Amino acid sequence: DIQMTQSPSTVSASVGDRVTISCRASQDADSWLAWYQQKPGRAPKLLIFRSSTLHDGVPSRFSGSGSGTDFTLTISSLQPDDFATYYCQQYNLFPLTFGGGTRVDIK
Amino acid sequence: QVYLEESGGGVVQPGNSLRLSCAASGFAFEKYGMHWVRQTPGKGLEWVAFIFPDEHKKRYSDAVTGRFTISRDNSKNTMDLQMKSLRADDTGVYYCAKDVRETLLAFDYWGKGTLVSVSS
Numbered sequence: 406d407i408q409m410t411q412s413p414s415t416v417s418a419s420v421g422d423r424v425t426i427s428c429r430a431s432q433d434a435d436s437w438l439a440w441y442q443q444k445p446g447r448a449p450k451l452l453i454f455r456s457s458t459l460h461d462g463v464p465s466r467f468s469g470s471g472s473g474t475d476f477t478l479t480i481s482s483l484q485p486d487d488f489a490t491y492y493c494q495q496y497n498l499f500p501l502t503f504g505g506g507t508r509v510d511i512k
Numbered sequence: 513q514v515y516l517e518e519s520g521g522g523v524v525q526p527g528n529s530l531r532l533s534c535a536a537s538g539f540a541f542e543k544y545g546m547h548w549v550r551q552t553p554g555k556g557l558e559w560v561a562f563i564f565p566d567e568h569k570k571r572y573s574d575a576v577t578g579r580f581t582i583s584r585d586n587s588k589n590t591m592d593l594q595m596k597s598l599r600a601d602d603t604g605v606y607y608c609a610k611d612v613r614e615t616l617l618a619f620d621y622w623g624k625g626t627l628v629s630v631s632s
Contacts, residue, residue, distance in 0.1 A: 406574075437617070437618075439618040439619075441557075441619075447624075448607055448622035448623065448624055448625055449557065449607075449619075449622060450622070451612070451618065451619060451620045451621075454612055454616070454618040454620075460612075460620060492556075492557055494557075494559075494618065494619075496616065496617035496618050499562075499571050500559060500571075500573045500574065501547075501559040501562075501617055502559065503556060503557040503558070503559070505556055506556060506557075
């Protein structure tokens with residue numbers, strides 16, 4: 406199985422900050438990597454797929470990059486609605502696997 | 513507008529069975545792969561099962577292989593998850609999720625989830 410490791414587990418930031426979240430795969434995931442945002446009590450929402458393709462309706466302040474084993478989600482200017490937990494997911498190989506999540510909270 | 517609604521969750525004793533359903537609307541259901549994903553206290557988000565658009569090809573996580581069965585009815589726009597021999601570590605919120613493409617294997621729309629609690 407491909408293990409997905411996210412860092413940091415928590416990031417404290419202020420509105421307007423640039424936030425970067427890392428995701429590392431234990432083996433090659435090519436570019437088959439998605440990012441999701443989840444708020445408490447809600448289902449996850451797709452932000453990015455194929456490492457860098459923004460899902461419909463997702464603000465352009467979100468961006469993704471990387472390939473192989475190292476991936477990054479960047480929020481260029483954090484907005485109040487962005488305080489949430491973020492997950493990466495690889496879909497290069499079955500079983501599909503998620504990272505443990507990164508919580509973005511208010512500094 | 514894509515809409516997914518899960519049903520069938522509840523409290524069940526270890527070893528027993530439960531059947532979850534997902535009703536879909538707002539898209540061409542028969543053209544997309546569909547998934548079950550769960551969120552458990554122990555393992556966080558965990559993919560459970562996938563069914564291809566044609567209803568015949570399926571894939572499962574190791575944790576549920578042999579115990580869970582995914583199925584779909586394209587004439588009714590529904591998907592089911594039959595769960596048998598349930599264990600305490602199956603406890604969690606179960607989401608049905610639509611694939612981004614026919615078989616891209618990422619999830620672009622999710623239901624609100626249904627809670628399964630396995631406890632004696």
